[in-house]
Amino acid sequence: MIDEKITDTDCLLVIDVQNDFCAGGALAVPDGDAVVPVINALIPQFQTVVLTQDWHPAGHSSFASQHPGKNPLDTVSFPYGEQTLWPDHCVQGSAGAEFHADLNVHAAQMIVRKGFRQPIDSYSAFFENDKTTATGLSGYLKERSVQRVFCVGLATDFCVRYSAEDSKREGFDTVLLTAGCRGIDIEGSVNAGLTAMVEQGIVISNSPA
Ligand code: VGL
């Protein structure tokens, strides 16, 4: 059990636990599969469970393959700012875009798909990388009277971090459960992300599931 007492205004937000971010996937996060049993143990403790699914069209603008001479992890300048380029991943309808086979997806009431617009990437479950295009999640959570969001999933330093930051900015108390997250970690991006999240008032909890 996590240290925090869970109430019925709490939400578990499960970010991108998809095959492409797990072992053997196109953008495998080191030890990514390890989050699955942790998240499955958390799910029954929450009245509100939301999953996100990275969901790109083939040839998405965030894929390095679309930028001649560029490699994954290179950055390019997009109209909305710097964008990191990635291997082709989570293509709509592909096996890599499916949730991890062992994740208890049936317990979720809401699945938010993101990153489906060709010119815009979306790390956050709330807003795309242009920081203005909303996914609708904030309104959904508010209509369900959610006050606090617990974030878990992949990857700590990208989609989990941006989701947690937007959650906080949208007015939800926000907790990141480290046991349920793993990071990509580009040049210290996990630690930099954790520091930034603490500065923004996000609670980082190391308590077990
Ligand atoms: C993610 C990079 C590209 C993530 C998604 O889920 O953290 N990272 N697309």
Ligand code: ZN
């Ligand atoms: Zn993506």
